[in-house]
Amino acid sequence: MWYGFAGKLLRINLTSGETKVEELDKSELRKYMGCTGYAAKLLYQEMPGGVDPLAPEAKVVLATGVVTGTLCPSGGSYEVCFRSPLTGTWNQARSGGAFGPKLKYAGFDFVVIEGKAADPVYVYIHDGQVEIKPAKHLWGLNVEETTDTLIRELDDPEISVAAIGQAGENGVLYAALINDRGRAAGRGGIGAVFGSKNLKAIVVNGHGGIKVAQAKKFAEAIEKAEQWLNNYPFGSIPALGTVGLVSVNNSLGILPTKNFQTAYFEKADQISGETLNRKYQIKRRACYGCSFACGRYTSVPTGKFVTPPMEGPEYETVDMLGAICGVDDLEAIIKGNYLCNVYGLDTISTGMSIAFAMECYEKGLLTDKETEGMPLRWGDAEVMVKLVEKIAHQKGIGALLAQGVKRMAEQLGPAAEEAAVHVKGLELPAHEPRSESKVLALQYAVSPRGACHMHPNWASTWDFGQLDCGMKEFGLPWPPAEIQDESSQKGVVYRYVALQGEISEILGACIFYSWGGEGSCITPQLYAEIVSALTGWDVTAAELLTAAERSWNLKRCFNAREGFTRKDDKLPRRFSQAIPNGPSAGAKVENLDTMLDAYYEAMGWDKQTGLPRPEKLRELGLEFAIN
Amino acid sequence: MSKVLIVDPTLCTGCHRCEMWCSLTKYGEINPSRSNVYVIRREPGVDVPVICIHCGLCIDVCPLGALKRDRTTDAVVVDSDLCSGCGACVKVCPYGVLRIDEEMDIAAKCDLCSGSPACADHCPHGAIRYEDVRKAAAKRRELWAMAQAGKIRS
Numbered sequence: 001m002w003y004g005f006a007g008k009l010l011r012i013n014l015t016s017g018e019t020k021v022e023e024l025d026k027s028e029l030r031k032y033m034g035c036t037g038y039a040a041k042l043l044y045q046e047m048p049g050g051v052d053p054l055a056p057e058a059k060v061v062l063a064t065g066v067v068t069g070t071l072c073p074s075g076g077s078y079e080v081c082f083r084s085p086l087t088g089t090w091n092q093a094r095s096g097g098a099f100g101p102k103l104k105y106a107g108f109d110f111v112v113i114e115g116k117a118a119d120p121v122y123v124y125i126h127d128g129q130v131e132i133k134p135a136k137h138l139w140g141l142n143v144e145e146t147t148d149t150l151i152r153e154l155d156d157p158e159i160s161v162a163a164i165g166q167a168g169e170n171g172v173l174y175a176a177l178i179n180d181r182g183r184a185a186g187r188g189g190i191g192a193v194f195g196s197k198n199l200k201a202i203v204v205n206g207h208g209g210i211k212v213a214q215a216k217k218f219a220e221a222i223e224k225a226e227q228w229l230n231n232y233p234f235g236s237i238p239a240l241g242t243v244g245l246v247s248v249n250n251s252l253g254i255l256p257t258k259n260f261q262t263a264y265f266e267k268a269d270q271i272s273g274e275t276l277n278r279k280y281q282i283k284r285r286a287c288y289g290c291s292f293a294c295g296r297y298t299s300v301p302t303g304k305f306v307t308p309p310m311e312g313p314e315y316e317t318v319d320m321l322g323a324i325c326g327v328d329d330l331e332a333i334i335k336g337n338y339l340c341n342v343y344g345l346d347t348i349s350t351g352m353s354i355a356f357a358m359e360c361y362e363k364g365l366l367t368d369k370e371t372e373g374m375p376l377r378w379g380d381a382e383v384m385v386k387l388v389e390k391i392a393h394q395k396g397i398g399a400l401l402a403q404g405v406k407r408m409a410e411q412l413g414p415a416a417e418e419a420a421v422h423v424k425g426l427e428l429p430a431h432e433p434r435s436e437s438k439v440l441a442l443q444y445a446v447s448p449r450g451a452c453h454m455h456p457n458w459a460s461t462w463d464f465g466q467l468d469c470g471m472k473e474f475g476l477p478w479p480p481a482e483i484q485d486e487s488s489q490k491g492v493v494y495r496y497v498a499l500q501g502e503i504s505e506i507l508g509a510c511i512f513y514s515w516g517g518e519g520s521c522i523t524p525q526l527y528a529e530i531v532s533a534l535t536g537w538d539v540t541a542a543e544l545l546t547a548a549e550r551s552w553n554l555k556r557c558f559n560a561r562e563g564f565t566r567k568d569d570k571l572p573r574r575f576s577q578a579i580p581n582g583p584s585a586g587a588k589v590e591n592l593d594t595m596l597d598a599y600y601e602a603m604g605w606d607k608q609t610g611l612p613r614p615e616k617l618r619e620l621g622l623e624f625a626i627n
Numbered sequence: 628m629s630k631v632l633i634v635d636p637t638l639c640t641g642c643h644r645c646e647m648w649c650s651l652t653k654y655g656e657i658n659p660s661r662s663n664v665y666v667i668r669r670e671p672g673v674d675v676p677v678i679c680i681h682c683g684l685c686i687d688v689c690p691l692g693a694l695k696r697d698r699t700t701d702a703v704v705v706d707s708d709l710c711s712g713c714g715a716c717v718k719v720c721p722y723g724v725l726r727i728d729e730e731m732d733i734a735a736k737c738d739l740c741s742g743s744p745a746c747a748d749h750c751p752h753g754a755i756r757y758e759d760v761r762k763a764a765a766k767r768r769e770l771w772a773m774a775q776a777g778k779i780r781s
Contacts, residue, residue: 209658
């Protein structure tokens, strides 16, 4: 009998067309706790190093966690884990919506996808059953059309569809997987991986429940969470949506603008959350089971950038299709967001590739000949929207942009390298790492998937407020008494930030509720109460933290096998230059090496290589990952 | 004055928490398919909780007298000892808020949780409320009129 988990893994081989249901081993699952932790173990053990992410041998794991689909207020998530074709690293792309919960209600915690179908297919998972069905008629359709067609064909409006659009079919290296029309497993190119496997979509629905071991205790723990979240320190996020951050960040001088040339956008008011909510919001939308409802549902009813109603845009998108490109037209941004959703594109990498192209054009590194006579000028809203179309279809200059900033820079030469803003090939998200040489800068440098603001995501909030997030009982030192140097203090603190954040990743929880302190967020202690009541296991916060450390180390080992070491934990050159204007003028990152030294030391990793020492891996029971 | 359940779809974000609380309260598991409140979430932008209004049509058609009105809450409740799961009530319900629970093989419907409905207690945005009957009636009139006019604001 399983409580909390569905207890099953579904294996789908697209080459042979065979599917297999495997029972999960309780003690092994508990060791990793689930979701990306267990997915890391699966991919590390089942996929040897050096497999081309777009080859049939590459595997993909769709992972839910123990809180996915439960009443846990952050429990709407699933994560897609794979080796990224954009970066060559470990990648996990998280998404909300209904897909994760419905996969679990269908009876599966994990889906492992292997091989490559001879012709386009989609996979239909429902109530413990799985069918691989032809999708030739869906190939070439966008995400919205695909979703509508499948709802009609399967005659079930309650299904959740995760599909790729034209971008994934065409192999755009940062193509996304979009579920429920407007929720993206965005980063790292899972759309291209699906495309390479001839896999158009996965459809799920289920009517099974999640059994709760101790229903009364569980209800009490959830009621406690609901009460604590009344004091949540980031209460403005639901009110305005994540896009509310545009005004806040701009007033602090940390709104990335013009390809990170600066961090202050004079016209931020025109693309702010306040403007979006006043002029374009239809309603608020929540992911499955979430009491937060940070999602916006918007449309542009008339004009040249008209769009039907669609989820978004989120903060990241507004900055990336807006300020990063110098664009101040919110209608164009909503249109760009819509196009990214229907074509299946990561809005962050899309925006950054466009901004990088604009800077290269400004510097004469891209000429009218290459752009087919289209000037790529900062702030040109129509050009931004046109480029989104061209990228998705790999047309003209779009074929260059579809490769992402790292590969574009390699083709455009050393002068372009100066302007290439990525870590390990992943374009930076919309958070400025320079002001005060933050913990966020360290996170960008060391995160397994490259420049990442999400996995885990306490770094920016730590930089703002030094919240303890329930880590005090584990000795969160601020400032650490024995360390005088501030940069080294930040390195040590990131150990706590990363491991606490990783707890969300292994539970399948959205990160948003994990920031605060006792009485104002879901702390590791409260997660332990929730998980214990759900599963009937006596789980402590310390056990969650150890499982998180296991997961974090294993992802590092995955990357090590692909050749990534300390030499790759670096920031774009741009960040050693000062922010030129705005409230954070003068800030730059000067202390990365010191932060890295302290962080590796605190993690038990070798300072020279930046890799986990064998004794650390033994301590965590990860002997199989010792090289 | 007694209370009734009232829904304001303009406040619903489609989170389905009411369904989860309902199934947890009634059956000790989390399963929106075993809920006695139903959230219809469709595109574009439709999020509507559908609830039993305890009209009592089902009482009249039950051949075994298994549906009764609770004297304290005025809820229409299923007597599980009498119900045979024949489904006559499901057929007659104009709102589709009755179902046969597959596990127990009897009719399942909202019983107002004996006067403390879990869905209303836990709705994060006040889209489902358990309110004084006069206030609720006024709200129902408003929503009904607006729906007829096709003007429910989203």
